[in-house]
Amino acid sequence: MAQRTKPTKTKTPRQFAIGELPSREAILQAMAENPDLDGKRDLARHFGVHGDMRTPFKVLLKQMEGEGFIARSRKQIRRTAALPAVTVLDIAADADPDNLHAFPAQWNDEEGTPPRVEVRQPKDARVVPAPGDRILARIDAGEGEVPHYTARTMKILDKPRRGQIGIVRMDEGGARLIPVDRKQREMRIDGGDLGDARDGDLVEVEVKFAGRLMIPKARVSSVIGNPESEGAVSMIAIHNLDIPYRFPASVTKEAEEATDVSLKGREDWRHIPLVTIDPVDAKDHDDAVYAEPDADPGNVDGHIVYVAIADVAAYVRPGTALDREAYIRGNSVYFPDRVVPMLPERISNDLCSLREGENRPSLAVRMVFDKTGRKRSHTFHRVLFRSAAKLSYQQAQAAIDGKPDDKTGPILDTILRPLWAAYAVMAQARDARGPLDLDLPERKIILDKAGMVVDVKVPERLEAHRLIEEMMIAANVAAAETLEKHKSALLYRVHDVPSQEKLVALRDFLSSLSLPAPKSDAVRPVDFNRILDKARTEGKIQQVSEIVLRTQAQAEYAAENYGHFGLNLDRYAHFTSPIRRYADLIVHRALISALSLGKDGLTDSEITRLPGIAEHISSTERRAMLAERETIDRLLAQFLSAHVNARFQGRISGVTRSGLFVRLKDTGADGFIPASTLGADYYRFVEEMQAMVGDRTGETFRIGDDVEVRLLEAAPIAGALRFELLSEGARGVPSSGKRGRRGPSTPRGKAGAHRKPAKRKR
Template structure:
């Protein structure tokens, strides 16, 4: 436990009464030579909001002073919610008058004014802004004679930004711009800013995606020093490096990826042993051989946290020379890897495993489609072309089924979501929306990566080495109770006498498979669960029903994986001494926090670019009729999801055959007189009525709703 943690724990004790800095220094036996550093730590903690200094110059933790630390989630109407850092606290409602200049994403301290009840959130007032969340904002410039305003793209930013004429930098009306805040809002004053980048006119091709890239602060280019470091790396592998590694170049190792993938970080090999066991090899690119600790490459990779896969481009974590070149397991060239070699019995149990630094030479670059066509359809042409691998594919398929059965037995939740891929033309315009096919080879690689990640996590846990785990905590009782009420409408129940076991949820998924309510129950179930994240503590993975889990298999595109490769290599080469242990214990929590945060950013940007292009696609189909399923019901209307996963709103005002009342308990709209009812899961016909690309909204009208 570091000094900050010790201070917080001490102040949280029941008997603690606020003390001044000298009293705290006495309690912690700080000698005179260290007083300056101790006071500096107190100042830092106060600036971070973890402790509070009173008018009497005494220190305490916020929760003992009726204060809560967290981030603001804004709303277009001016109010906000505090999302507390400590997840034991409930979200706090903050009225527009109590925001006191705070904006969406700001880190703040809030004083609780109303405690709240079962049905009502607690209410509070922002008393201090710890850190501003948006120094740069993307929006549309609206010009007038002597000044202008930037209307933020993010509706959670409820205030427009005032731009003096001298700070407009040539922006024209309806330009998409990036504005840097120079003056923050006060009670009756908007924020003020300077336009620092003009992205293009709101109607220009490409401006839409670029706006999202800037909104999430994603950097498409690498700093010069990072590119230079990548260029200076020698591609040729020295003989001395090959000689110190396990040489697997003669082994039949193949990669199986999407047809358009260029960063191939995993290869697999298989062998069925004479005793009926399987020898599975998962061979992962050894990125850490090239990206050394504390190099500019390493610092930039940590800053990015992960690669971001947008609808029309990839923003990689590493420069292309590494991600698509020397770290990618391209066929017929030697590549450095970390290999996990597992002996697995016919019940899916890993009986033996070892992790080795290795060198491989992939024998083929296979695609999911080709391998699936071989295994599912016995495609003659492909079977001839890849005849030398057919037996391997069959053994892989056999083992993946065994591994999947084992996961299902222990209750691992297997969401079979329909995911969509937006097809763009050369100009970047959406011309089609297709469902991703999750076929046999996709599942096969998925199973191999899962068992590899579990095996590595368990192995490293028992070494007691500081490590980064992929954790997924048990869901909140409150959310599960809501979910139970929801599925009751469809005639399903969950048994939860004590704690909910993931097996119950997996059993429910099996019951709903193929039924019209499958997609919506899948979606609501996922929303009821917590988000997975990175942590230095082994908390287990609820969704996978796994005691040990980590992310090991994608070091080209995830920094968490790259870092744990580094730790594993240090461990297997006996390079972890006391100094390194102390450094790791200090460093890893920050890396876990950073990679969890950048993952959320990537998810948000990916989702927004997909939604944007889906709305663009539907805007060309106004008046067309589709069949869909009611995916959500609110007081203001029905959300309908089409087969291609696109969702639109049927506003209640367009239901002209009567007066509809929202039945919150049964997730339905009921006509007052006739009792005609629209429920979640109902199949309906809709016509595309209207689209708003800027707001990512699609309006539908019901067809034949008499």
């Protein structure tokens, strides 16, 4: 631990009258001035404690030990060291958000119980911590010999993993743990600490320290299983990124005690036949839709669209254990065959899941559109409704395409066709608005019962997907507009305009392809759409799509609004998925407060903490995206490990000075080819072309090029692939002689292993 301030010496404490106990301050002062006072008897003798006062004196010392003022080792008692003026604190995960307390992040157990620190949050604070955060704080010990620690937050820090995982390897000396994270070192495992683990098992361990040298050793706490299976692979990402996946007992208890919400204080919408349309394997259902023609003679050919969202706010109240845990998680994390939910199943898959034929509480919006798709009005309602049908995207689309089944046939004319009619006019307005049209396919991993990859598919993008997406976007916009109208605080979903540096790089790249580029720095999504249309016409869409994607900023949450560039919207908030996103729960509470829909709305404390909440949940969202991507990379590396030396068709998805990133067409797996293995020329990275160009031959490999590669190595635990390039590059102008990487005078061979970032989320 960091060096601590030494206590200031004061005068010798006064003598105490018979029958009077010394104060805590007097005891600490005496111990500071007299280091030899290191036992209960010495202290009792010093203060003249005897007879009937000995027992109360022992109780007092015990209390001081529990409060962290003194520490006891065997029969010795000593004063604990003071906290340094600036230190790292961990805020308790179960702390009251309005009355935060924390403890030192590092503390030697020999110093006794770590002191409790009150975390003060002035209204004008620029950094707003929350339960579960790790902070760098300025410490004030207060007046007097007994420190009353308070802290002011300077910075919110990343927290290290709570546990470690690795693979057990048996050897002559017993067993050792091979860590998954390369930054960690191997540890020995004593025979009695192996549990049921066997050679090759992926395990979760606790770290213990042995001997005077405090040598770290591992103790197996649980066996995760086969490191090649999805269940184990997702656990690697969960641990590496410190994703909470076990609910505390208090959270589970609170969820299990929750009961159905009644109609009291709600509108009865059970006569409106809303339906859910989700993926076939959806694990929760938090939105339902319905549409009908508008009967208003003043809105001929207009439509009314209803969007009902699970009323999570009715069950997850501010300040409860459920709320604190949901905030810490920030969002659900989705893996190919596992979900780490934001809320316990009792809430997410039961009480708040919009099940067919069951009463469910909802926060709903009724929107009126004219025949051009322009929204004329909207209103929010707190309701009780009953889903008329649970449909999949494929099921609903098939019905519209003329292939209804037993469930969709009876509701085709009354529910599905009116939904598609409403979407048709909403799509007109969307096209007129001109959001960024960068529709990149997403891969779906198919697993067998053992959790092993058997196939990789790119799901077909259906009109049913676009229908639900457009209606959710409209509901999100309505939520932001309503809260702004009522001058309510809210969390925006924001997406900034591309930076000037990225626009310059885009212009250079487009120029190298002889494609027109936006001349002004004040770009709009429609400018990018024109570029994409032109590239599609000239057969260059793959190259351009990758670069346009990389030009975009990262979408995030913010308490201040700066619009959503990708959707081309002035104001936007996330309202439609409170089961899996904490941001949406905050927006629900804000609507409840602004529209006086109940007593479980946004609190004053939450309003003051909105900037910190936005920063935190933006971070947890990025963490979830990284975990999902890492897990898919590991699964694909495992899947392809049986095909080393096989040939694959791929596409160059990235170019750096180090080499080429290649994405395989069949699986979407990413791998790397080092520049040093490209060939017998001297290859240079030409940034404006996003290409490697040979000095002598002008042989060019650029982003978007189709290539054939050979898989040289697959590293499943690292999620990495090494390729050998088999294709010849295009012949062009030799490079200009700028710094680059030389290829060897040998056939194209070895490669390196890296990954590239995944696509942005809205």
